[in-house]
Each structure stands twice: as structure tokens, then as C-alpha cells.
Amino acid sequence: MNIPPDLLTYGLALAGGYLLGSIPFGYVSTKLAGIDIRSVGSGNIGATNVLRTGRKDLALITFVGDTGKGAAAVGLALLFTFLAGSDKDVRQIAMALAGAAAFLGHLFPVWLRFKGGKGVATFMGTLFGAAWPMGLIAGGLWLLTAAIFRISSLSALVAAALIAPLAFFLDQPYPFLGMALFMAVLIYIRHRDNIRRLLKGEEPKIGAKKDT
Numbered sequence: 001m002n003i004p005p006d007l008l009t010y011g012l013a014l015a016g017g018y019l020l021g022s023i024p025f026g027y028v029s030t031k032l033a034g035i036d037i038r039s040v041g042s043g044n045i046g047a048t049n050v051l052r053t054g055r056k057d058l059a060l061i062t063f064v065g066d067t068g069k070g071a072a073a074v075g076l077a078l079l080f081t082f083l084a085g086s087d088k089d090v091r092q093i094a095m096a097l098a099g100a101a102a103f104l105g106h107l108f109p110v111w112l113r114f115k116g117g118k119g120v121a122t123f124m125g126t127l128f129g130a131a132w133p134m135g136l137i138a139g140g141l142w143l144l145t146a147a148i149f150r151i152s153s154l155s156a157l158v159a160a161a162l163i164a165p166l167a168f169f170l171d172q173p174y175p176f177l178g179m180a181l182f183m184a185v186l187i188y189i190r191h192r193d194n195i196r197r198l199l200k201g202e203e204p205k206i207g208a209k210k211d212t
Helices: 005-021 025-032 047-051 056-083 088-107 120-130 132-149 152-169 174-190 192-200
Strands: none
Touching (some): 005 056, 005 088, 025 047, 025 056, 047 056, 056 088, 056 120, 088 120, 088 174, 120 132, 120 174, 152 192, 174 192
């Protein structure tokens, strides 16, 4: 059976993006340092929880890795479709699928029995890889909210809530909008416990020992 080239491209984008996104930089970096990040703080493998080990270097490695894999997934999809001579629409869809799959890979990594992080850094990296101005806007929203409130989860929720509407008004392509909205919804689902604590005024500030 002959598989249509576009479907094969989309399948490769999904598979490659997911496997790349599944690389657990937080787990690997802390494990090499003799720490099991899953037994620290919230047990999350993301950079915020890695910072609670007191190792800023490991937190930085985790952040760069988690951000980079999102950007790399989108970038590789763009490179592959460009070399394959795909048209603009196919390239945009493949990039969006690869980015969404990388995000899912971080949330549900196959290497850690599908127990991953909350995806904020990978969300940022994916946006940056797909449309760097939108990545900068999302990062700016996170930094501004963090500077005012000093709450990591709130910063992520604000950035996630605003990025899709801003992308729409800035005339980003529909595949990008779909990817951004998909990731934003999952960020809210993954932060549901944080949202409950925010509503109760119990969410810890950045740098606190315990937080999820």
C-alpha cells in the first residue's frame, strides 16, 4: 500500500517530535548528580523543581534542554519538509504537529512510564521554534508576571492564556494557532492543583522549598 507523501511527513513529524520531547533532561541531569528528582519537592522533572535541589546549574541545564527540544522538534520538521520540497501549508502543519508532539512527549515521556513534567519550558521552546516573535512574547509574559507576583505557576498560566489570542490578532497561521491552543489547554490541565492553591492563596513563591 502506498502512503501519501504528506501523511508520511505528518507521521514522521509526530513520531520524531514525541521521541525528542520525551528526553527527560531534568531526570537525567539530576540522576547524574546522584539525585532522584522524583523524590524532591513536587516530584516534577521540570526546571522549577530541579531548582529546589539547590543546584542552579542543573536547573539551567534542565531549562535549556526542555526549551531546546521543543524548538528542535519544530526546526527539524521545517528542515525535513524544506528538503523534501513540501509546500508552505504542509510545512506549517508538520511544524505544528512536531511541536505539539514534543510537548506531549515532555508531559508523557515513554522513558519514564509516561510520568513527565508540566511542559512550560517546552511550550516556550516550541513557540520560539515555530514563530520566534511569539516565543519572545510568551517568555516576556512569563517574566513580567513572575517579576510582579513571584509565582511560577501563575506566570505559566498567564502566558498560556494569552498566547493563542495574541497569535490570532498577530495573524499567525492556523496550524500555529491550533498548536498554541492545544498546549495552553494541557498546561491548564496539568496545573489544576496549582490553580486550586492560587484560588486559596496558598501557592508558594518562586524559590520556596515545596511547590508543584
